[in-house]
Amino acid sequence: MRFEEALDGFDAYLRANRGLSENTRKAYRSDVNECLSALEKHGCEDLNEVSIEDLRVWLSDSSKNHARSSMARKTVAVRGFFAWAHDHGVTAVDPAAMLRTPKIPDVLPAVLNESQAERLMERVDEDGAEALSQEPDAKRRAVELRDAAILELLYATGMRVAELVGLDVADVAFGNRTVKVMGKGSKQRVMPFGAPADRALRAWLEHGRPALVGKGSAEALFLGLRGGRIGQRMVREVVHDRAREAGVPDIAPHALRHSAATHMLDGGADLREVQEILGHSSLKTTQRYTHVSIEQLKARYGQAFPRA
Structure with a gap:
């Protein structure tokens, strides 16, 4: 993938600085990889070309096959990736800064009486x-x-x-x-x-x-x-x-x-x-x-x- 190096850098950052569980870190990497692969398929060749509209299109497409809770996590992961990219000089701006997390319905958890x-x-x-x-x-x-x-x-x-x-x-x-x-x-x-x-x-x-x-x-x-x-x-x-x-x-x-x-x-x-x-x-x-x-x-x- 064209953006593999950036993805590896973000993954290394998560491993060293965020204190996430192994499962959460892997999920974030998978979420960002999904987003970047979709952007690449749509002709994106440089992360500096990515706009918030591109990310919203990806979220809309992805939401057709995933629950809102999954989409909320994906949004957090992608927002974190572009914040890292901006902070580390990979991109000139952060296109995901205004990306909103989908609201998750407050469903009561299932329990046994x-x-x-x-x-x-x-x-x-x-x-x-x-x-x-x-x-x-x-x-x-x-x-x-x-x-x-x-x-x-x-x-x-x-x-x-x-x-x-x-x-x-x-x-x-x-x-x-x-x-x-x-x-x-x-x-x-x-x-x-x-x-x-x-x-x-x-x-x-x-x-x-x-x-x-x-x-x-x-x-x-x-x-x-x-x-x-x-x-x-x-x-x-x-x-x-x-x-x-x-x-x-x-x-x-x-x-x-x-x-x-x-x-x-x-x-x-x-x-x-x-x-x-x-x-x-x-x-x-x-x-x-x-x-x-x-x-x-x-x-x-x-x-x-x-x-x-």
């Missing part, structure tokens, strides 16, 4: 107990215990899938029931977990993990069938499968995060405490869950109050 979450966790507990007492095949037992520990930890902490798959055994402190995670922007935080997650993790580490451990996975907390660190796709499959088996609505791991946050607030947790546990940089993000709690309260009110 408390009874559905309880049903899911009870099923997970039963599967784990059965694996310990009856399952003769070591690998099958290991998978059952691993899946139980994954579900328990996701719901107990509300951590992200990327955070879960990045955990090492040393990150879990059973003495005070906490786990240390590396969040977005390489920010570490410590999250508490309860007795059910404690039991599930201990069972996995003592009776399951040794059957799966392989080369290069000595440190990873959760392992795949081939012995390496488990991937995000496998964790998503685990959550979908367990939800189906428990007879609750089909959910993704992020819905467990939403559910955990909502149930913490329903139980009386302070908004700032939930923000700290989930690793939100902005309190506004955490406040979305208060809306979910209010919607659930209104539903219960309508069912229980005679003059609702």
